Amino acid sequence: MKHRFLLIMMVSVFLIGSCQPVDLNAPAPVFDTGFNEQSWAFIPAGSFVEGQFNHPAQIDYDYEMMVTDVTNQQYADYLNVALADGTIKQAGNQIVGYYAGDEFNEGRHEEQILEGDYLHIPLDNPALRLQMENNQFAAKSDWANHPMTMVSWFGAQSYCKYYGWRLPTELEWEKAARGLDDRPFPWGHELERNNANFTSSRDPFEDMSSFGSRTSPVGFYNGNTYAGYQTIDSPSPYGLYDMAGNVWQWTADIYDQQHYRYMRGGSKDIYPGNLRIWARNNATPTFVSPAVGFRCVR
Numbered sequence: 001m002k003h004r005f006l007l008i009m010m011v012s013v014f015l016i017g018s019c020q021p022v023d024l025n026a027p028a029p030v031f032d033t034g035f036n037e038q039s040w041a042f043i044p045a046g047s048f049v050e051g052q053f054n055h056p057a058q059i060d061y062d063y064e065m066m067v068t069d070v071t072n073q074q075y076a077d078y079l080n081v082a083l084a085d086g087t088i089k090q091a092g093n094q095i096v097g098y099y100a101g102d103e104f105n106e107g108r109h110e111e112q113i114l115e116g117d118y119l120h121i122p123l124d125n126p127a128l129r130l131q132m133e134n135n136q137f138a139a140k141s142d143w144a145n146h147p148m149t150m151v152s153w154f155g156a157q158s159y160c161k162y163y164g165w166r167l168p169t170e171l172e173w174e175k176a177a178r179g180l181d182d183r184p185f186p187w188g189h190e191l192e193r194n195n196a197n198f199t200s201s202r203d204p205f206e207d208m209s210s211f212g213s214r215t216s217p218v219g220f221y222n223g224n225t226y227a228g229y230q231t232i233d234s235p236s237p238y239g240l241y242d243m244a245g246n247v248w249q250w251t252a253d254i255y256d257q258q259h260y261r262y263m264r265g266g267s268k269d270i271y272p273g274n275l276r277i278w279a280r281n282n283a284t285p286t287f288v289s290p291a292v293g294f295r296c297v298r
Helices: 002-018 072-084 153-162 170-178
Strands: 040-043 046-050 055-059 063-066 088-091 094-099 116-122 130-133 136-139 248-250 261-264 280-283
Touching: 040 170, 046 170, 055 170, 063 170, 072 088, 072 094, 072 130, 072 136, 072 153, 088 116, 094 153, 116 153, 153 248, 170 261
Parallel strands: none
Antiparallel strands: 040 063, 046 055, 088 094, 094 116, 130 136, 248 261, 261 280
16 A cells, blocks of 8 residues: 555656646747748649548649748738738737628537638737737747748638638648549658658657647758758658648638538647548637648639
8 A cells, every 4th residue: 555655646746747837939940941932833633532532533623732831921921911901900919800701501510600800810829939020020030931820710711812812622632632642641651750740750849848749840841851850751742741740721611501610631749640631620710729720722
């Protein structure tokens, strides 16, 4: 009985000692991945297979998708011009913007989304990688080329719309990630630890003892070595990077009798199974997270 009590005390001390506050703003290594964040990839019209069971699918038009996710600096630049011309506005500790609302079909768990202003980003959340400098938004110094996170579906679709683009549909996203074969991952059929940023990838941005997993710069898994960490070049067949891991990516679809929106791609915080191309996640369109970002199509 005495030994059991001692074991319980030791476990308790370990748990208490390991539950230190996460330092969301701990310094991060800075790497230039060499990517032009304005690059787009061409995806041709045609048939392909989608989903875990390779169902036939078809997209009847050519389109382009951003090679990398929208970065913190790109979103900061957008905030500055969109706030200046009144497209969006600051309301207390939030950036909000107008949305025309969704058709309401009284689904069992559907919530009505009316016309009005909705959250784009929270300004008072320490996980936000943006700051104000001389009344202008800018990315925090270590995070400029990391994917923009803490952005809602409304904030993501507003960014794309502002430049005449849009969020991808799930089918557009999946074809861009997969190409024409039945691969489960954007780069092929096998997953190595250094193909993508996911749980236990052991990249330079991961330290579970102090701040947990963090995003990596867009295009980080390009075959280069960073601080001794050798990445594998891991684009999709059409040349898109980070289509698995790093951040979940908002998609455009609004489904009948559903108010939530879907994300694809997995993130820095998930296990290998959810890096597969057909994996999905969903949340209400006002949801924000350090593990959710987006890219646009045109």
